[in-house]
Amino acid sequence: MDLTSTGTTPTNDIRTPTRTSLRKRASLPRWAPAAVLAAVLGAVLVVQLLTTFNVVTLLVGTALLYIVGIYALSRTVEGRRKATDRLVTAVVTSAFGVALIPLVSVVVTVVGKGLERLDGEFFTYSMRGIVGAGGGAYHAIMGTLIVTGLAALMSVPLGMLTAIYLVEYGRGRLASAITFLVDVMTGIPSIVAGLFAYALFAVFFGPGVRMGVGGAVALAVLMTPVVVRSTEEMLKLVPNDLREAAFALGIPKWRTIVKVVLPTSLAGIATGVTLAIARVIGETAPLLVIAGTTTSMNLNPFEGRMATLPVFSYYSYVSPGVPRDPYLDRAWTAALTLILIVMVLNLGARLISTIFSPKTGR
Amino acid sequence: MAKRIDVKDLNIYYGDFLAVEDISMTIEPRSVTALIGPSGCGKSTFLRSLNRMHEVVPGGRVEGSVAVDGQDLYDRGVDPVDVRRQIGMVFQRPNPFPTMSIYDNVVAGVRLSGTRMKRSELDDVVERSLQGANLWNEVKDRLTKPGAGLSGGQQQRLCIARAIAVEPQVLLMDEPCSALDPISTLAIEDLIANLKQEYTIVIVTHNMQQAARVSDFTGFFNIAGTGKPGKLIEMDDTAKIFSTPSVKATEDYISGRFG
Numbered sequence: 001m002d003l004t005s006t007g008t009t010p011t012n013d014i015r016t017p018t019r020t021s022l023r024k025r026a027s028l029p030r031w032a033p034a035a036v037l038a039a040v041l042g043a044v045l046v047v048q049l050l051t052t053f054n055v056v057t058l059l060v061g062t063a064l065l066y067i068v069g070i071y072a073l074s075r076t077v078e079g080r081r082k083a084t085d086r087l088v089t090a091v092v093t094s095a096f097g098v099a100l101i102p103l104v105s106v107v108v109t110v111v112g113k114g115l116e117r118l119d120g121e122f123f124t125y126s127m128r129g130i131v132g133a134g135g136g137a138y139h140a141i142m143g144t145l146i147v148t149g150l151a152a153l154m155s156v157p158l159g160m161l162t163a164i165y166l167v168e169y170g171r172g173r174l175a176s177a178i179t180f181l182v183d184v185m186t187g188i189p190s191i192v193a194g195l196f197a198y199a200l201f202a203v204f205f206g207p208g209v210r211m212g213v214g215g216a217v218a219l220a221v222l223m224t225p226v227v228v229r230s231t232e233e234m235l236k237l238v239p240n241d242l243r244e245a246a247f248a249l250g251i252p253k254w255r256t257i258v259k260v261v262l263p264t265s266l267a268g269i270a271t272g273v274t275l276a277i278a279r280v281i282g283e284t285a286p287l288l289v290i291a292g293t294t295t296s297m298n299l300n301p302f303e304g305r306m307a308t309l310p311v312f313s314y315y316s317y318v319s320p321g322v323p324r325d326p327y328l329d330r331a332w333t334a335a336l337t338l339i340l341i342v343m344v345l346n347l348g349a350r351l352i353s354t355i356f357s358p359k360t361g362r
Numbered sequence: 363m364a365k366r367i368d369v370k371d372l373n374i375y376y377g378d379f380l381a382v383e384d385i386s387m388t389i390e391p392r393s394v395t396a397l398i399g400p401s402g403c404g405k406s407t408f409l410r411s412l413n414r415m416h417e418v419v420p421g422g423r424v425e426g427s428v429a430v431d432g433q434d435l436y437d438r439g440v441d442p443v444d445v446r447r448q449i450g451m452v453f454q455r456p457n458p459f460p461t462m463s464i465y466d467n468v469v470a471g472v473r474l475s476g477t478r479m480k481r482s483e484l485d486d487v488v489e490r491s492l493q494g495a496n497l498w499n500e501v502k503d504r505l506t507k508p509g510a511g512l513s514g515g516q517q518q519r520l521c522i523a524r525a526i527a528v529e530p531q532v533l534l535m536d537e538p539c540s541a542l543d544p545i546s547t548l549a550i551e552d553l554i555a556n557l558k559q560e561y562t563i564v565i566v567t568h569n570m571q572q573a574a575r576v577s578d579f580t581g582f583f584n585i586a587g588t589g590k591p592g593k594l595i596e597m598d599d600t601a602k603i604f605s606t607p608s609v610k611a612t613e614d615y616i617s618g619r620f621g
Contacts, residue, residue, distance in 0.1 A: 171420065239457070241453065241455060241457040242457055242459060242460075243418075244415065244418060244453065244457075245453065245457045245459070245521070245524075246459075246470070246474070247415060247418055247446060248413065248415060248446055248450060248451035248453075248525070249446065249447075249450065249470060249471030249474070249475065249524065249525065249528055250443055250444070250445075250446040250447025250448075250450075250471060250475050250528060251443075251470070251471065251474040251475050252443050252475070252476075255474045255475075255476075256474075259470075259474050260459055260461075260470075260474075263461040264459070264460055264461050266461075356461070358460030358461050358508070358510060
């Protein structure tokens with residue numbers, strides 16, 4: 001600021017019409033977008049009531065007409081730049097709405113149909129000896145927790161150590177080869193992972209093998225690259241300053257990684273691991289191949305078939321007994337349970353993030 | 363505690379690029395040595411080569427010798443981790459560990475370098491280091507609060523406390539005041555004057571007045587042009603460098619007639 005000038009205070013100039021560059025421009029009132037939307041919605045609704053009513057065309061038609069209407073109105077009143085702003089805002093908001101449709105639809109359908117059997121029996125009974133109504137998915141819930149837990153036990157250490165190697169130690173050809181292979185692994189179709197696990201276990205236990213741990217291996221194959229990728233990104237976010245500060249104190253490199261780098265990025269890694277678990281917990285195809293299904297409880301992953309929620313849901317739906325309805329209800333409740341488990345995992349990750357994320361103490 | 367550093371015919375490289383050429387100097391114990399010179403002339407690179415932090419950068423290597431009380435730091439069999447335990451460093455930007463409390467930040471070097479200590483001994487280290495860094499009175503009631511919650515100047519003094527907690531022989535400072543306001547700068551300069559009683563201090567600074575105020579010896583670095591290696595032009599008593607330097611370039615730089 002020029003301290004020597006003794007000119008007039010500039011505060012009122014904005015409203016002075018003599019300064020053309022800061023002239024107050026015409027603008028639509030705050031309620032204008034809402035009014036346009038209401039008008040368009042009403043018009044489309046009236047037209048539809050006179051002809052045929054359809055929710056999809058109602059929403060799509062309203063959105064398209066609103067975009068055109070708000071642009072035209074704004075163009076005439078406010079000018080080109082504001083109009084473009086309103087156009088883009090409308091398009092982006094509509095896109096968000098479109099993206100939200102499948103999510104809302106899935107949640108509404110699963111909750112609506114799954115609530116039917118969301119009772120104590122569902123969580124405490126297996127399907128052993130059950131024909132028709134009653135029974136539950138206790139065995140499948142335990143199976144899913146065991147298989148996914150084992151998969152996490154295998155892939156989280158493996159993935160995290162790989163990521164640590166890539167970020168902290170990896171130089172040259174080996175590191176880029178590993179990065180490339182991780183990228184390739186990310187794209188493996190889940191059925192291929194299942195067949196891989198089956199082939200691996202068939203070598204040791206003969207053809208026709210079915211084991212919970214085989215499912216865990218298949219899921220670990222799918223999960224590891226996701227863990228590597230997310231951990232890698234989080235480790236890269238740790239500022240190099242912190243590593244140098246630790247080195248300059250005479251702290252060995254491995255301790256720097258364990259005590260400084262990992263705690264700093266722990267919150268992000270926890271989120272990444274949770275997302276990786278959520279990614280594989282709903283896998284059906286590989287478990288169908290290697291873990292199979294059963295109606296009774298099996299808590300031993302190294303012995304015999306093991307039911308899991310996705311497979312339970314799948315079989316209940318494709319080959320229901322007679323009568324059909326109890327089977328379909330159980331399938332929907334199993335799907336709802338799966339969503340609930342993923343939600344609990346996400347909440348857990350949030351909790352870990354808030355507990356471990358760096359604080360400023362203000 | 364304090365030790366003397368003899369640098370002889372030191373060439374510092376990044377890969378094939380020669381960054382600093384042919385440095386020979388002696389850094390006296392219990393004194394402050396300031397390194398001045400234009401940006402990019404290799405002061406920081408040279409400073410980092412004094413505790414082998416230069417090697418942390420991929421491709422970083424040196425030729426020549428840096429001897430602390432006769433022992434060459436770059437000898438085969440000398441562990442860089444031991445070197446850095448003896449020769450501490452304070453960086454340009456304050457960088458306390460964000461996941462640690464003030465207390466844990468100070469004892470990080472002691473604890474994580476594998477030394478086992480009783481709680482009471484650690485308490486002593488914390489109090490001594492924070493008092494040494496002139497921060498004790500400001501933080502003694504909130505030692506368990508995160509170090510990242512302090513102001514910039516306090517954070518930098520926390521980093522100094524962290525560096526002196528491991529009781530190094532030598533303290534290297536890479537523009538420690540460049541991110542700080544004049545009041546924090548003054549606090550740190552007072553601190554340097556106190557630390558001089560016990561430590562050998564080497565400080566890189568862009569602030570000529572600061573070099574004149576705090577240092578006993580001053581080295582002037584310069585660079586012939588982009589892509590050329592940096593060189594030590596002149597090194598002498600600070601008083602002499604700032605009054606009657608023997609090289610014309612030094613005088614030009616100090617008096618602001620540079621370039």
